[in-house]
Amino acid sequence: MGIEIQLASRPLLVPENLPPSKKIFSFLSGPTILIRYAPEPGDQSTKIVFIQVMREHLDGVASLPSELDLGFAFQDVDTTTDFFHVDYLSGERDPYYNGDDAGLDTGVQGNAVSFPVRSARMSDTPNYTNGTFPAGTSNMKYEFRTAAFSGAGKDAGSFYRFVDWTYSKEKGKAAKLKILSGGSDPGPEFTAAVDLWCSNHGFTLPTPPPPNPDEVTYVVVKGDYLSKIAQKFYGDGGLWPRIYQANRDVIGSNPNLIHPGQELVIP
Numbered sequence: 001m002g003i004e005i006q007l008a009s010r011p012l013l014v015p016e017n018l019p020p021s022k023k024i025f026s027f028l029s030g031p032t033i034l035i036r037y038a039p040e041p042g043d044q045s046t047k048i049v050f051i052q053v054m055r056e057h058l059d060g061v062a063s064l065p066s067e068l069d070l071g072f073a074f075q076d077v078d079t080t081t082d083f084f085h086v087d088y089l090s091g092e093r094d095p096y097y098n099g100d101d102a103g104l105d106t107g108v109q110g111n112a113v114s115f116p117v118r119s120a121r122m123s124d125t126p127n128y129t130n131g132t133f134p135a136g137t138s139n140m141k142y143e144f145r146t147a148a149f150s151g152a153g154k155d156a157g158s159f160y161r162f163v164d165w166t167y168s169k170e171k172g173k174a175a176k177l178k179i180l181s182g183g184s185d186p187g188p189e190f191t192a193a194v195d196l197w198c199s200n201h202g203f204t205l206p207t208p209p210p211p212n213p214d215e216v217t218y219v220v221v222k223g224d225y226l227s228k229i230a231q232k233f234y235g236d237g238g239l240w241p242r243i244y245q246a247n248r249d250v251i252g253s254n255p256n257l258i259h260p261g262q263e264l265v266i267p
Contacts, residue, residue: 031127033165033177037120037148039112041219041261043160044250045150048110048120049096052087053186053193057141058134068140069132078200084193087144095197095205096151098122113153113250115259120148126167126175133171141168147186154249156206162186216266220258233266242267 037048056068062083066073079085086095089104098107098120110120126142133140147162164180198205218229226244227237234242244255246267251258258264 031175031177032123032125033179034123035121035146035163037110037160039110039117039119040160042263043112043150044154044263045110045112045152045156045158045160046114046249047150047152047156048112048160049098049149049151050107050120050122050146051095051149051194052097052124052144052146053084053190054087054145055083055085055143057139057143059137059139067134068128078193078197080189080192080196082189082192084189086193086197088197093201094203095194095201096149097124097146099151109151110148113262115252115257117261122146126177128167128169128175130171138171139168141166145186145190147190151206155208157208159184159186162190218264218266220260220262220264222260224258224260226255226258229264229266 035050037050039045039048056063056065058068064079064083065075065085074090075085075088078088087097088095089101092099092101092104094100094105096105098109099105107122108118108120111118124144124146128140128142144165144167145162146165148160150156150158150160161182161184163182166178166180167175168178169175194205197203216233218233220229226240230240230243231237240255243264243266244251247262247264250262250264
């Protein structure tokens with residue numbers, strides 16, 4: 001579970017049946033990167049999306065998007081003083097790579113509370129041609145940080161995991177994709193770029209709910225059922241409807257059907 005990476009020689013979505021792993025790994029070198037976030041125990045998102053922030057370099061110097069390619073001049077206004085910006089296409093209304101902009105967003109949104117859970121998936125195929133280099137330049141690099149984010153659900157506004165990777169090219173030579181490192185908190189430069197994009201485009205990013213120090217939660221294990229859990233916490237299995245009512249959005253319409261890995265609030 002967690003972030004998984006694959007490099008491929010042609011554009012594909014990450015297969016849903018890849019083995020789960022918290023580690024970042026790659027298979028084949030090539031022009032396309034495939035990223036999958038498999039929900040982890042405790043995730044409560046009904047809409048897992050990716051936000052991708054990037055920075056351009058030209059001959060080793062951080063640069064505005066338009067300096068490398070005039071076709072991306074529309075991204076200049078969304079670029080921070082540190083030259084980070086959300087990777088998006090003109091006309092998008094959300095900052096999500098696999099969001100709700102029909103015809104512009106690509107990939108699959110994930111769901112941590114559905115049964116079975118659904119992984120979030122995306123792919124990216126950066127491209128830079130020899131003819132795009134500005135006169136007198138010969139090296140370019142795109143830095144990417146791709147983060148899985150909860151766009152809806154009980155943990156809306158939460159970042160799960162991210163991966164760093166680069167695409168680079170020397171004029172006259174083949175481009176290279178490289179996977180770097182990953183983590184959980186994407187950091188202030190990332191969030192500053194996202195906040196700038198949202199401010200410029202009138203988008204309100206969900207924020208995490210404040211923690212409730214008195215809230216008790218329980219993660220369902222194999223063999224559990226609601227009356228058994230009620231007996232454990234209340235000493236009375238007949239009080240199971242109390243747990244069900246507090247967790248209808250997680251459990252669904254059938255209180256007799258709960259699944260390992262679901263996190264339940266115990267009121």
